[in-house]
Amino acid sequence: MELIKDLWRICRSDRSAMIGGAVVLLYVIIAVIGPYVAHVGTQQNPGDAYLGPSLAHPLGTDFIGQDVLTELIVGTRPVIEVGLCSALIVVTVGVIVGLLTGYIGGLIDSLVMRVTDIFLTIPGLPLVIVIASVIHSSSPFVLAVILSVTAWAGLARAVRSQALSLRSADFIDAARVQGLPLRTMIGRQLLPNVGPYVAINFLLAITGAIYAEVGLFILGIAPISGTNWGIMINLGMNQGALYTTKSMLYLFSPMAAIVVLQVSLVFFARALDRLFNPRLRVQ
Amino acid sequence: MGTAARSGGPILEVDDLTVSFGTIRAVDSVSLAVQAGEVYAVVGESGCGKSTLAYSILDIVPPPGAVTSGEIRYSGRSLQGMSRRALNHLRAAEVAMVFQAAMNSFNPVLTIGRQVEHELEAHPGVFASEREGREYFDHLIGLVRLSPELVWSAYESRLSGGMKQRVAIAMALLLRPSVLVLDEPTTALDVLSQRLVIDILRDLHATLGVTIIFITHDLAVVAELADRVAVMYAGRLVEVGELDEIFYGTGRHPYVAALLSAIPSVTGDASAIRPIAGQVPNLAELPPGCRFEPRCPLARPVCHQVDPPLLSDEGGHAVACHVVNEGTARPGVGA
Amino acid sequence: MTLLSLRDISHRYPTTTGVLPVLNQVGLEIEDDSVVAVVGESGCGKTSLGRVAIGLVKPLAGEVLYEGKDVWSLSRDEWSRYRRSVQVIHQDPYASLNPGLSVAGTLQPGLTHHHIVPRRDLRKEMLRLLDLVGLDTTEAFLRRYPHQLSGGQRQRLAIARAVSLRPRLVVADEAVSMLDVSMRISILDLLRSLRDEQQLAYIFISHDFGVVRYFSRGGRIMVMFFGVVVEDGPAEEVIRRPRHPYSFLLLDAIPVPDPRLARRRRTEATKRAEDRIERPPSPTGCIFANRCPYAEDACRKTRPELVELASGHRAACLFPERVPELAMTQAQGAGQD
Numbered sequence: 008m009e010l011i012k013d014l015w016r017i018c019r020s021d022r023s024a025m026i027g028g029a030v031v032l033l034y035v036i037i038a039v040i041g042p043y044v045a046h047v048g049t050q051q052n053p054g055d056a057y058l059g060p061s062l063a064h065p066l067g068t069d070f071i072g073q074d075v076l077t078e079l080i081v082g083t084r085p086v087i088e089v090g091l092c093s094a095l096i097v098v099t100v101g102v103i104v105g106l107l108t109g110y111i112g113g114l115i116d117s118l119v120m121r122v123t124d125i126f127l128t129i130p131g132l133p134l135v136i137v138i139a140s141v142i143h144s145s146s147p148f149v150l151a152v153i154l155s156v157t158a159w160a161g162l163a164r165a166v167r168s169q170a171l172s173l174r175s176a177d178f179i180d181a182a183r184v185q186g187l188p189l190r191t192m193i194g195r196q197l198l199p200n201v202g203p204y205v206a207i208n209f210l211l212a213i214t215g216a217i218y219a220e221v222g223l224f225i226l227g228i229a230p231i232s233g234t235n236w237g238i239m240i241n242l243g244m245n246q247g248a249l250y251t252t253k254s255m256l257y258l259f260s261p262m263a264a265i266v267v268l269q270v271s272l273v274f275f276a277r278a279l280d281r282l283f284n285p286r287l288r289v290q
Numbered sequence: 291m292g293t294a295a296r297s298g299g300p301i302l303e304v305d306d307l308t309v310s311f312g313t314i315r316a317v318d319s320v321s322l323a324v325q326a327g328e329v330y331a332v333v334g335e336s337g338c339g340k341s342t343l344a345y346s347i348l349d350i351v352p353p354p355g356a357v358t359s360g361e362i363r364y365s366g367r368s369l370q371g372m373s374r375r376a377l378n379h380l381r382a383a384e385v386a387m388v389f390q391a392a393m394n395s396f397n398p399v400l401t402i403g404r405q406v407e408h409e410l411e412a413h414p415g416v417f418a419s420e421r422e423g424r425e426y427f428d429h430l431i432g433l434v435r436l437s438p439e440l441v442w443s444a445y446e447s448r449l450s451g452g453m454k455q456r457v458a459i460a461m462a463l464l465l466r467p468s469v470l471v472l473d474e475p476t477t478a479l480d481v482l483s484q485r486l487v488i489d490i491l492r493d494l495h496a497t498l499g500v501t502i503i504f505i506t507h508d509l510a511v512v513a514e515l516a517d518r519v520a521v522m523y524a525g526r527l528v529e530v531g532e533l534d535e536i537f538y539g540t541g542r543h544p545y546v547a548a549l550l551s552a553i554p555s556v557t558g559d560a561s562a563i564r565p566i567a568g569q570v571p572n573l574a575e576l577p578p579g580c581r582f583e584p585r586c587p588l589a590r591p592v593c594h595q596v597d598p599p600l601l602s603d604e605g606g607h608a609v610a611c612h613v614v615n616e617g618t619a620r621p622g623v624g625a
Numbered sequence: 626m627t628l629l630s631l632r633d634i635s636h637r638y639p640t641t642t643g644v645l646p647v648l649n650q651v652g653l654e655i656e657d658d659s660v661v662a663v664v665g666e667s668g669c670g671k672t673s674l675g676r677v678a679i680g681l682v683k684p685l686a687g688e689v690l691y692e693g694k695d696v697w698s699l700s701r702d703e704w705s706r707y708r709r710s711v712q713v714i715h716q717d718p719y720a721s722l723n724p725g726l727s728v729a730g731t732l733q734p735g736l737t738h739h740h741i742v743p744r745r746d747l748r749k750e751m752l753r754l755l756d757l758v759g760l761d762t763t764e765a766f767l768r769r770y771p772h773q774l775s776g777g778q779r780q781r782l783a784i785a786r787a788v789s790l791r792p793r794l795v796v797a798d799e800a801v802s803m804l805d806v807s808m809r810i811s812i813l814d815l816l817r818s819l820r821d822e823q824q825l826a827y828i829f830i831s832h833d834f835g836v837v838r839y840f841s842r843g844g845r846i847m848v849m850f851f852g853v854v855v856e857d858g859p860a861e862e863v864i865r866r867p868r869h870p871y872s873f874l875l876l877d878a879i880p881v882p883d884p885r886l887a888r889r890r891r892t893e894a895t896k897r898a899e900d901r902i903e904r905p906p907s908p909t910g911c912i913f914a915n916r917c918p919y920a921e922d923a924c925r926k927t928r929p930e931l932v933e934l935a936s937g938h939r940a941a942c943l944f945p946e947r948v949p950e951l952a953m954t955q956a957q958g959a960g961q962d
Contacts, residue, residue: 177721181783184679185735185790186708195734199725285725285770335805450903476880480666480832482902485878507806510835510880514887533884550882552807554839556864557881557953563839565810569775 013288017278027274034268037080038087045080047073047234057253067256069239070246075260082235082261085147086217092151093158093216098209100155101162102201106193108163109170120167126160135219139228150229154216162208169201202283210276214269221265236261299366301326301469301501302347302385307360309342309351314573316342316355318525321600326468329495329502331516333509337570338522340505341390344473347503348381364469383413386467390474392458396446402457403442409464416465423464430460433497434490452483456490463498470494472504476511488514509553513537518606521546524571524581527600531607543609545582580612588613627693628794628826629655629711634677634687645906647673648684649852657793658824660844662837662860666875670852671830675796678828679713709739712787716799718779722771728755728782729767735790754785758815777808781815788819794826801836813840834879838864845937848872850913851906854931858938866950868940870917873948881953890952911943919947 018025052072060067066075104123108116138153173179182196198205223229224237225244239261248254281287300323309317317339324330334340345351347362349369362369364385372380381387389395397405410416410423417423428438434456441449441457449457455475462470475491476484488511495502506512512519512533519536521529521543529536529543536546548566568585577583583593592612601615602608609615636648648670655661663671676682677689680696689696691707699707715721722731732751736742742750752762758781760766771779780800787795797816801809813836819825829844831837837846841860848856848869856869867873881887907914910925917924924943931939942948 177715177717178723180681181713181715181721181786182723182734183681184708184711184713185738185786186705187734187738191734191738195726195730196723199723199730202725285727286772289770289773335807453903481834481875482666482878484880486902488880508880509806509882513882513884514880537882537884549807552810553835553882554810554813554833555835555881555883556838556876556879557883557886560839560842563810565814566807569777570805570807 010282014278014282017281017288021277021281023274024278027271027276028278030267030271031275034083034087034271038084041080041083045077047077047081057251057257060256066260069257070243070248070254075239075257078234078239079236079260079264082239083264085233085235086220086237086265088147089151089154089220090213090217092148093154093220094209094212096151096155097158097162097212097216098205101159101208102166102198102205103193104159104163105166106170106197106201109167110174110193110197111189112171112174116167120164123160123163126157127164129157131157132219132222136223136226136228139223143230150220150223151216154219158212158215162212165208166201166204169204170197173197173200199283199285203280206279206283207276210272210279214272217265217269221261236264300324301365302503303361303363304343304347305361305363307343307346307362308358309339309346309355310358311355315358315525316573317346319360320522320525320527321360322520322527322530324469324501324503326501327499328517329491329504329515331512331519332503332505332522333507333512333519334522335507335570337524337573339525340522341473343522344387344471344503344505347471348385348387349377350381350387379413382409382467383416383465384467385469385471386462386465387471388455388458388462388473388475391478392475393446393451393454393478395458396454398446400445401442402444402446402449406442406461406464409461413465426466427460427464430463431457433494434460435486436460450483452479452486455479455483455487459487459490459494463494463500467500469501469503472502474506474508475504476508477506484511491515509550510555521549524576525573526581526610527608528582528610529608530600530602531609532605535605535607539607541607541609541614543582543611543614544586544588548585548587580610626657627654628657628691629653629678629828630688630690630693631674631678632688632690634674634684634689636673636677636682636684636686638673645851645908645912646685647852648677649912650687651849651852651854653678653828653847653854655794655826655828657826658820660820660827660829660841660860662829662831662841662844662846663849664831664834664837664846664875665849666832668851669849671849672798674849675713675798675828675830678794679711679796680707705739709790710793712790712792712795714780714783714787714795714797714800716802718776718783718803719771721783722779724771726770727767728760728769728774731771731782731786732789735786739790741790750789754789757788757819758782758785759811760785776804777812780804780812784812784815784819788823788825791823792825794828796828796830798830799832800829802831802833809836810839816840834864834876835881848875853912854941855913856938856940857931858935858940862935862938868934868938868945868948869913869942870919870948871913872940873951876951877953886953911941919944 018028056068056070056072058064058068064074064076066079069075069078104119108119134157135153138156142149142153144150179196182192221237224235225240227241240258243254243258248258302324304320304322307317307320308315320343332340332343342351342355346357351357357370364380406427410420417426431438431441436453436456446454476487479487491502492515494500504515516533518530518532520527523545529546531539536542537550551562551564552566554563566585571577571581579595580593580598583589586593590613598610598612600608600610631651631653634648634651635646637646651674653661653674663674665671673682677684683697694703696707729751732754733747736747736750751767755766756762760778760781774782801812804812816827817840820827829837829840838860844860845857846860846863847854848871850871856863856867856872863872864876867876901916904915906912907925910927911929914920914924929941929943931941933939934945
């Protein structure tokens with residue numbers, strides 16, 4: 008596919024984007040195959056708690072003697088699932104709302120923008136915390152929806168202003184004069200022009216969702232089941248990890264995993280910006 | 291008047307000038323001379339290098355462009371060797387420039403008067419007092435047929451495009467330069483404003499005796515104003531001559547002849563109009579010989595191989611074309 | 626057959642605070658396979674008139690009739706047909722193409738939506754259109770993006786897009802103003818050849834009388850001033866012998882690429898109104914009264930109607946007999962220098 012070839016060429020010329028992309032890809036692969044190759048055992052050996060790094064346990068053990076690296080690997084999938092899902096919801100809703108209101112204007116625009124403004128002013132994390140504590144569901148999809156509840160509003164506003172400035176462009180006039188239907192105007196005429204912006208925001212939405220999600224787990228608001236990075240930190244803290252220095256590697260590992268992923272996403276975003284902008288993509 | 295000595299030599303000389311942007315030569319080995327007091331037009335289409343040439347006269351070519359060879363001499367003094375102070379003085383007080391779409395170069399939050407005051411403050415030696423400067427400005431405003439009181443206290447948003455263009459011309463003449471350079475002075479204007487600017491420039495030239503160099507793609511404006519014309523194509527000078535030589539002469543460069551036949555006008559024979567086939571060459575991929583050769587009806591094999599030199603006859607009419615120069619007595623290179 | 630009829634069109638933009646409407650009881654009739662040029666300076670309303678003609682703007686007053694029917698009360702099918710039949714070419718080749726769409730992406734939506742050709746012939750049709758307007762007919766060219774094309778190529782693509790729907794009327798709004806001088810004739814010739822092939826009608830909007838003269842041979846010219854039609858008639862006639870003071874002033878002022886003629890015009894004494902060109906248009910009576918060198922009191926009281934002065938040649942002036950002959954016409958008639 009043309010797109011993949013162009014992406015490869017762009018990455019080759021931009022080192023950091025290449026590295027970022029490779030790391031993101033690694034995480035995705037781990038997320039997909041992780042649970043099949045690594046299993047968190049059910050034996051609990053408190054005697055083996057917080058062992059240092061060794062060949063058997065490259066990142067040491069947790070508070071009940073289980074291998075940290077395994078836990079990280081297994082915990083990747085739920086985090087990425089929810090992050091990706093939430094980003095998809097945020098971007099889809101934000102772009103559709105933004106393009107439609109920006110292009111159509113008038114009463115619809117005013118009404119929808121008032122609603123959007125409300126969502127913008129509500130503080131995101133506290134709202135998410137409240138909703139999550141009321142709705143106890145461990146389904147990643149439900150969690151993704153909760154996380155997206157206010158995040159779409161900012162993107163909608165930004166996309167709307169892009170649509171507003173595009174609306175008076177000559178080429179939009181020409182498309183309207185051709186009698187193209189609304190869905191074509193939005194999808195075919197407007198969307199390619201906000202492509203770079205949307206792509207970058209997609210990646211940023213993932214980072215935002217992951218932070219919020221991990222935060223929920225750390226605070227214990229989302230139900231504790233299974234293994235993921237947030238839960239690791241939560242359980243660790245509950246088990247007194249803050250009171251001993253030997254737990255540093257255990258606590259540090261999931262945090263490092265999160266940070267590395269976020270940074271890679273941001274680096275990779277640079278390539279996406281060039282990929283979706285025809286002026287930068289094509290020679 | 292500026293400090294230019296009326297020695298009889300040319301007031302401005304461009305000597306084998308090349309201005310490059312990286313590997314691309316926007317202006318390629320251009321030589322010309324402007325006599326004091328004449329109206330000199332530099333004509334060409336977009337991308338031919340005329341604006342870059344104009345900027346180089348004031349040494350304001352924007353980076354990454356740079357003068358890579360040749361020299362510009364103003365009244366015998368080389369621009370290339372001038373100190374910063376001398377250059378700053380030159381740019382406003384001896385050679386003034388009115389930029390393209392000058393109506394956009396006004397500060398919207400200051401009155402015109404304030405902007406004039408700034409200019410006077412920056413060049414304290416020109417007038418004995420600020421009042422004298424103001425009086426001369428009012429005089430110039432009258433010459434461009436506007437009301438001094440109206441202009442002095444106005445913000446740029448209150449003036450129309452045509453009015454602003456005229457104010458820009460007045461401001462350029464404020465410090466009494468010897469040379470006025472205008473880049474596309476009429477292009478963004480309506481017909482009636484264009485006519486006004488043309489008439490005003492002619493009057494200013496007659497009244498103040500200032501040397502005028504103007505850059506344009508509009509041959510109609512050239513016909514109204516110029517004494518001598520230099521035609522550029524793809525970075526090169528292809529013809530220089532007196533006004534009537536360019537418009538009616540027989541020994542003209544094929545591009546010039548073709549250009550004149552490709553302009554639809556309200557007068558003249560509409561059926562004699564012919565398009566010029568092809569496109570202006572990409573400066574990054576120039577043909578080996580004459581740059582106009584791919585589109586030229588007179589092209590011969592030599593044209594494809596050798597870039598024709600600019601050869602001049604004794605009258606000062608110079609053409610860069612193998613076919614036209616063949617058999618004519620054009621001894622040397624020059625303008 | 627009258628293809629498009631604009632009657633008594635008046636319009637005002639909601640954001641402007643001026644006293645005068647941008648269009649003031651303007652009428653325009655255009656038949657199949659004909660050319661009407663709309664000429665005037667910036668702000669005269671010619672672009673707004675174009676937008677009314679293509680149905681992008683619904684005027685506050687007046688009728689827009691396509692094939693005799695009011696465009697704003699058509700059924701969905703009829704509206705779709707009107708949409709296909711009236712297309713536009715814009716002035717700025719750098720703004721009239723969607724930068725996010727390739728050449729193929731520019732041509733495809735219209736062709737697909739109106740089912741101009743069956744899906745399997747889409748590519749072939751696009752290549753045929755490229756050939757029609759003088760662009761490369763290669764697959765590689767279809768993949769190019771606007772920023773990789775020159776100004777002339779972009780304009781040709783815009784023309785291809787406009788004629789892809791097989792329209793009957795094309796509104797060309799300053800279609801060559803932003804192109805290089807040596808390009809303009811090629812584009813104008815292209816538009817003319819398309820007209821011959823497809824029996825197209827054109828509403829040709831321009832401020833350049835020279836371009837208008839070349840393009841509208843055999844057609845009509847309408848001169849506008851601040852939203853009012855001040856003169857209309859056969860193109861050659863209006864240019865040779867304008868009957869309204871404003872048209873006269875415009876034609877008299879136009880610089881021509883002819884130094885001898887320019888010198889001769891300079892020596893003729895003509896009433897140049899340059900001192901008046903900044904005066905506002907008159908809100909009562911004749912809109913040109915404040916700037917007109919021949920105006921009288923009567924001119925500020927009654928708004929002059931378009932009166933037929935010669936066959937098909939009308940002017941909205943109370944004293945058209947005062948309009949002199951053009952210096953350049955006299956000069957040409959007097960023979961060569």
